[in-house]
Structures are given as structure tokens and as C-alpha cells.
Amino acid sequence: MSVKDYLRERYFPHMWCPGCGHGTVLNSLLRAVEALGLNKNDIVMTSGIGCSARISGYVDFHSLHTIHGRALAFATGVKFSKPELKLLVPMGDGDALAIGGNHFIHAARRNIDMTAIVMNNRIYGMTGGQFSPLSGLDKKATTAPYLTIDNNFDVVELARAAGASFVARTTTYHALEAVDLLKRAIDHKGFSVVEILSQCPTHFGRKNKEGDATNMLELYKANTAKLGSKALKENPSLIARGIFVDETRPEYCEAYEEIIQRATGGKR
Amino acid sequence: MTKSTIKFVQGNEACVEGALYAGIDFFAGYPITPSTEVAELLAARLPQKGGKFIQMEDEIASMCAIIGASLTGHKVMTATSGPGFSLKQEALGYACMAEIPCVVVNVQRGGPSTGNPTHVSQGDVNQARWGTHGDHSIITLTASNHQDVFAMTVDAFNLAETYRTPVILLFDEAVGHMREKLVVPEKGAIPLVDRLRTAVDKGVDYHPYLPREDGRLPMSDFGGDHRYNVTGLFHDMWGFPSNNPSVVNGLLHHLVDKIENNVQAITRYKEYFLEDAEYVLVSYGSSARSAIHLAKNRRARGDRVGVLELQSLWPFPEALIRDRCRGAKAVVVVEMNMGQVMRHVKAVVDEPERVFLANRIDGQLITPTDIKKLLRVIQGMGV
Numbered sequence: 001m002s003v004k005d006y007l008r009e010r011y012f013p014h015m016w017c018p019g020c021g022h023g024t025v026l027n028s029l030l031r032a033v034e035a036l037g038l039n040k041n042d043i044v045m046t047s048g049i050g051c052s053a054r055i056s057g058y059v060d061f062h063s064l065h066t067i068h069g070r071a072l073a074f075a076t077g078v079k080f081s082k083p084e085l086k087l088l089v090p091m092g093d094g095d096a097l098a099i100g101g102n103h104f105i106h107a108a109r110r111n112i113d114m115t116a117i118v119m120n121n122r123i124y125g126m127t128g129g130q131f132s133p134l135s136g137l138d139k140k141a142t143t144a145p146y147l148t149i150d151n152n153f154d155v156v157e158l159a160r161a162a163g164a165s166f167v168a169r170t171t172t173y174h175a176l177e178a179v180d181l182l183k184r185a186i187d188h189k190g191f192s193v194v195e196i197l198s199q200c201p202t203h204f205g206r207k208n209k210e211g212d213a214t215n216m217l218e219l220y221k222a223n224t225a226k227l228g229s230k231a232l233k234e235n236p237s238l239i240a241r242g243i244f245v246d247e248t249r250p251e252y253c254e255a256y257e258e259i260i261q262r263a264t265g266g267k268r
Numbered sequence: 269m270t271k272s273t274i275k276f277v278q279g280n281e282a283c284v285e286g287a288l289y290a291g292i293d294f295f296a297g298y299p300i301t302p303s304t305e306v307a308e309l310l311a312a313r314l315p316q317k318g319g320k321f322i323q324m325e326d327e328i329a330s331m332c333a334i335i336g337a338s339l340t341g342h343k344v345m346t347a348t349s350g351p352g353f354s355l356k357q358e359a360l361g362y363a364c365m366a367e368i369p370c371v372v373v374n375v376q377r378g379g380p381s382t383g384n385p386t387h388v389s390q391g392d393v394n395q396a397r398w399g400t401h402g403d404h405s406i407i408t409l410t411a412s413n414h415q416d417v418f419a420m421t422v423d424a425f426n427l428a429e430t431y432r433t434p435v436i437l438l439f440d441e442a443v444g445h446m447r448e449k450l451v452v453p454e455k456g457a458i459p460l461v462d463r464l465r466t467a468v469d470k471g472v473d474y475h476p477y478l479p480r481e482d483g484r485l486p487m488s489d490f491g492g493d494h495r496y497n498v499t500g501l502f503h504d505m506w507g508f509p510s511n512n513p514s515v516v517n518g519l520l521h522h523l524v525d526k527i528e529n530n531v532q533a534i535t536r537y538k539e540y541f542l543e544d545a546e547y548v549l550v551s552y553g554s555s556a557r558s559a560i561h562l563a564k565n566r567r568a569r570g571d572r573v574g575v576l577e578l579q580s581l582w583p584f585p586e587a588l589i590r591d592r593c594r595g596a597k598a599v600v601v602v603e604m605n606m607g608q609v610m611r612h613v614k615a616v617v618d619e620p621e622r623v624f625l626a627n628r629i630d631g632q633l634i635t636p637t638d639i640k641k642l643l644r645v646i647q648g649m650g651v
């Protein structure tokens with residue numbers, strides 16, 4: 001199969017702006033799925049609302065485009081009712097961690113087997129450039145005309161503390177690295193989180209003078225470094241990329257099988 | 269179960285028995301009085317049959333989870349009360365829009381807000397109809413005794429599958445918590461409606477949102493051979509987002525018509541002494557118990573009082589109410605709210621000026637005496 005076989009070409013052209021990072025995430029994700037040789041019928045992609053969430057319409061999997069912030073709750077229903085399915089849950093930063101923050105920490109806490117992909121552009125793209133819980137301090141947004149005073153979450157630390165058993169971070173500049181991390185995350189049994197910094201030149205870039213898409217990608221290159229790298233050691237203020245958590249822990253659906261055994265006295 | 273069994277149960281337990289009889293495989297919920305027993309009982313009973321129970325982080329997540337589980341081909345339910353029912357509204361609208369069969373139990377308490385958690389009310393009747401935003405239609409059933417709680421729960425699952433829609437079971441604290449006899453009929457005694465699945469072969473274009481001639485839409489389970497899109501946006505017959513005016517217009521009409529054109533088939537009710545009734549009491553839920561009690565007492569004294577007990581509130585049984593109230597000297601709507609059903613009754617009967625409200629909103633069950641007092645005033649017999 002080639003990557004094209006995973007697309008619903010009928011629904012192209014896509015709705016993303018020229019230079020938007022979300023298309024790169026789609027590309028990396030499909031390459032990961034292809035490399036793993038997954039069957040399209042076994043994959044369910046669940047997304048919420050946002051530019052990022054539109055990704056589910058373009059893939060030839062079972063796709064569930066839901067409501068803002070709740071993709072993981074819908075995904076939990078799909079997975080728990082049919083554990084043999086593979087769940088991919090791409091979300092925007094607002095979708096995953098503002099309105100969806102509660103579902104994010106609880107899905108992580110359960111360690112239910114699914115892959116959450118946070119397409120982090122540090123802004124609300126779809127609604128026109130309001131700040132998000134990942135914007136960070138001193139950023140300009142339509143709802144922060146005098147700069148933000150809100151602190152940001154660190155997705156990696158939040159996911160780790162909440163109980164995710166696989167946590168990784170990369171950027172759209174590092175698209176091949178993203179393929180590798182997504183492969184590992186999808187293959188991982190348990191709740192996996194991959195944060196991918198994804199540029200929104202239309203809103204975040206323009207408001208914060210980060211230039212066009214190419215410039216923003218260059219910034220991802222300049223401002224990040226691999227975990228364990230010399231560059232990161234020499235400059236700890238860089239954003240670390242790589243795998244932060246990779247542990248084997250009891251998975252929720254498997255644990256429930258145990259409950260069924262207890263409830264039936266082992267007769268099933 | 270091969271034979272019918274007799275139990276002495278709470279109303280919430282009768283609901284659980286009905287759900288199990290109907291074939292529930294998946295429940296997601298969050299504890300809230302006075303509905304919690306539904307979750308507690310299913311936490312024990314579902315795994316015994318290989319089904320799934322999950323306690324979610326809130327009512328929003330519970331509603332979303334049952335929709336996800338319905339899409340994999342399961343019979344699903346959630347249960348809550350006022351504040352939780354408010355939280356479910358956005359996802360409930362999603363289930364209307366995406367046409368996902370599911371059952372939502374609301375054991376009503378007094379509201380608004382936290383209100384009166386342990387006391388009876390029927391204040392959510394209109395929320396059940398219009399709680400979620402936008403034009404839509406919805407099915408809402410209710411019951412006044414445990415045998416009917418059981419039957420309406422089975423019916424709710426059947427109607428959800430038949431019309432590919434969420435169905436709301438609107439019970440109240442009194443029915444939910446009181447104990448009385450329940451006969452669980454033997455398997456097969458009540459027909460069950462199973463998921464209508466598409467007969468379209470693998471590799472052939474399947475249209476998840478193309479109604480058949482009879483209006484029904486065959487489904488395909490997630491994980492099966494047909495991969496399609498499900499969305500809360502207006503969508504075409506493939507489930508892909510569309511804002512084409514004729515697609516939007518067609519879908520909204522379909523969502524409303526599939527229910528409103530079947531009012532007769534969906535309507536559930538009971539009647540007591542209506543043939544020659546001069547005074548018609550219209551009621552539902554635990555209020556109907558008092559209405560029926562009073563009617564029996566008045567009959568014994570030669571007073572021609574009858575009761576129309578509604579078991580389906582939405583779609584509103586207009587024609588039935590108009591017909592049964594025709595010619596009555598007075599129609600008294602008996603309910604525990606400020607007249608939520610009364611207003612609709614007034615709107616549909618021939619002589620709205622003859623419609624009165626007997627209500628109670630103080631958290632106490634409305635009594636036969638409460639209704640009698642109003643009736644005496646209407647009859648000109650003093651207070």
C-alpha cells in the first residue's frame with residue numbers, strides 16, 4: 001500500500017491554509033500507519049473540533065469527527081466496547097487541553113490503549129487566533145491584544161503526571177522523526193501521547209512576528225533539540241524532542257477482562 | 269431466563285432489568301442522586317454477561333462514550349439527573365445529528381441547579397425536548413409504576429434502533445426510589461428490535477446517511493467492512509461535511525420528519541374511565557398514580573372523572589390529547605412543575621379555556637387530595 005491508499009481523495013482539496021503544519025502531521029501519521037502495515041478496517045480515527053480535527057475526514061479509516069474537546073471520551077467508548085480496534089485521536093492544543101483537558105488526564109490515568117496526537121500550534125486556529133493553554137506568556141492573540149498573562153501547560157509533563165505510559169514530542173520540521181515516534185506510539189500498548197508542534201502561519205505566526213511557514217519551521221529547527229543531545233545539555237532552554245516515557249503498565253481494557261472473569265466466577 | 273420472574277425492586281432497578289432484557293451491552297455514567305442505583309446495578313450486572321460498564325470523569329464524557337460504543341454495534345445507555353442531564357446536552361444533540369441509537373435515563377430531581385437532589389419533580393420535561401441547541405426532534409418516554417418502567421425501558425431501546433435516534437427515559441425520584449413488584453417476563457415475551465445493518469457488500473459504496481424507502485437507515489459497525497465518516501456538521505449521504513443549502517435543508521427535514529411523521533407509532537399511553545368522563549385528568553410519571561387514585565375514588569361516588577396517562581411525552585401526542593379531551597367539562601393536567609405539559613395541552617385542545625393545572629413544586633409528591641381540591645373548585649363545590 002502507498003500513503004495515497006489511506007486518503008479519501010474524493011474529499012480533497014483539504015481546508016487547511018497554505019503552509020499549515022497540520023498537513024505535515026497527516027503525512028507523518030499515514031506513513032507511520034503504512035510502515036506498521038495496519039489494516040484500514042481496524043483503525044478508528046476520532047477527532048474533536050478545530051482545523052486539526054478536520055484531519056479525520058481525509059483518512060480512509062472509520063472516522064468519527066465529534067464535538068470540541070471530547071474526542072478522547074468518544075474514543076474511550078469505541079475502544080472499550082471493541083478493544084481489537086486501533087484508536088488514533090488527533091487533537092488541537094485547545095481541543096486537547098483547554099476544553100478537553102479533563103478527558104485528557106483521565107484517559108491517561110486509565111492507560112486505555114489509544115494514541116493521542118496533540119497538534120500544537122499554540123493558538124485557536126479555527127476560530128481565528130485566540131490564545132490557548134499552550135500559547136505561553138507574552139504572546140499576542142486576538143483575545144490577548146496586550147499579550148498573554150496565562151502560563152502554559154507542558155504537554156509532556158502533564159501527560160506523564162496523569163499516567164500516560166508513552167509520551168513523546170517532535171515538530172513538523174522533523175517530519176521523519178515524527179513518523180518514527182508515531183509508529184512507536186501506535187505500537188505501544190496503553191495510552192500514548194505524541195505532541196507535534198505544528199505551525200499556524202495564518203494566526204500565530206502573523207500575530208507573533210514569526211514570519212511565514214518556512215520561517216516558523218526554521219524556528220522549530222533552531223529552538224528544539226533531541227533528548228540526550230549535546231545541544232540540549234549546553235542549552236537547556238531549548239524544547240526537548242524525543243521519547244520521555246515508555247513503560248509497560250496494565251492497560252484498561254485488558255484489566256476489565258479480569259473484572260469479567262471475577263463477575264462470572266471464571267465461567268467465560 | 270426461561271420463565272418470568274417476580275421481584276420486589278426500586279424503580280431504578282426495574283429500569284436496569286428492562287435494559288438487560290432489551291440487550292444492553294454498554295453503560296457509561298457518573299454518579300448522581302436519584303439515578304445512581306442504575307449505574308451501581310449495571311456495574312455488577314453487565315460484566316456478568318460479558319458487557320461493559322465504565323464510570324467516566326463526568327456526564328459529558330459518559331454521553332460521548334455511549335455514542336462511541338453504539339457505533340461499534342452495541343446497545344448502549346447512560347443514566348443521570350438534572351445537573352448531569354444539562355451537561356449531556358451538547359453530545360445529545362450530536363447523537364441526534366449523527367443519528368446514533370442510544371438511551372439516556374434522567375431520573376428527575378427538583379431544579380434548577382443542584383435544586384432538590386433527593387426530592388421529586390417533573391421539571392425537565394421541556395429540557396428533554398429542547399435541551400440541546402438547534403432544530404431537532406427527540407423521543408421521550410416516561411412511566412408511573414415499575415412494570416411500566418421496565419416496559420418503557422425495553423421500548424426505548426427498540427425505538428432508538430428503529431429511528432436511529434437517542435431516546436430519553438424521563439423518570440422521577442418517586443418512581444426511581446420507591447419499591448414495588450416487578451414481573452420480568454420470559455425471554456421473547458416482548459419483541460426486541462435489533463440493529464438494522466446494511467446488506468451492501470464489501471467493496472460496494474455504502475451510504476450511511478441515505479434513508480431507505482421506509483425511512484430507516486441501515487448501519488455498519490465501526491471495525492466492519494465499510495469505512496465512513498460520522499460528524500456533527502451537516503453532512504451528505506456519505507457522512508461528509510456539507511453546507512450545500514439543499515443538503516442542509518434535506519437533512520434537517522429528515523431529522524425532524526423521521527420522528528414527527530411517526531407520532532402515532534411512537535405514542536404510548538394508558539386510559540382509565542375515559543369513555544364517559546366529564547373531567548379528564550392528563551398526567552404522567554408518579555403524578556399519574558395520584559390522578560388514577562383520585563379518579564377511582566370519585567367514580568365510587570358517581571363523579572365521572574377519567575385519566576389519560578401519557579407514557580410518551582415527545583413527540584407530543586397532539587391528536588390523542590385533542591381526541592380524549594373533546595367535550596370534557598374540564599381538563600386537569602396533573603404534574604410536578606409549573607405547567608410544562610399543561611401549556612402544550614392548552615395549545616392542542618379545542619377549548620383551551622377549560623384546561624387547568626393541578627401541580628406541586630415543593631419537592632413533595634402531589635396527592636389525590638391536592639387534585640381533588642382543585643377539581644372541587646372547578647366543579648363549583650367550594651374550596
Ligand SMILES: Cc1ncc(C[n+]2csc(CCOP(=O)(O)OP(=O)(O)O)c2C)c(N)n1
Pocket residue numbers: 049050051052053067068091092093094095096119121123124125126127132200
Ligand atoms: C463547545 C464549543 N466551544 C467552542 C467552540 C468553538 N471552537 C471551534 S474550534 C475551537 C478551537 C480550535 O483550536 P485548537 O483546538 O487549538 O485547534 P486548531 O484549530 O488550532 O487546529 C473553538 C474554540 C466549539 N466548536 N464548541
Ligand code: SF4
Pocket residue numbers: 015016017019020021022051052121125126199200201202203
Ligand atoms: S488557521 Fe492556522 S491551524 Fe487553521 S488551517 Fe490555517 S494555518 Fe492551519
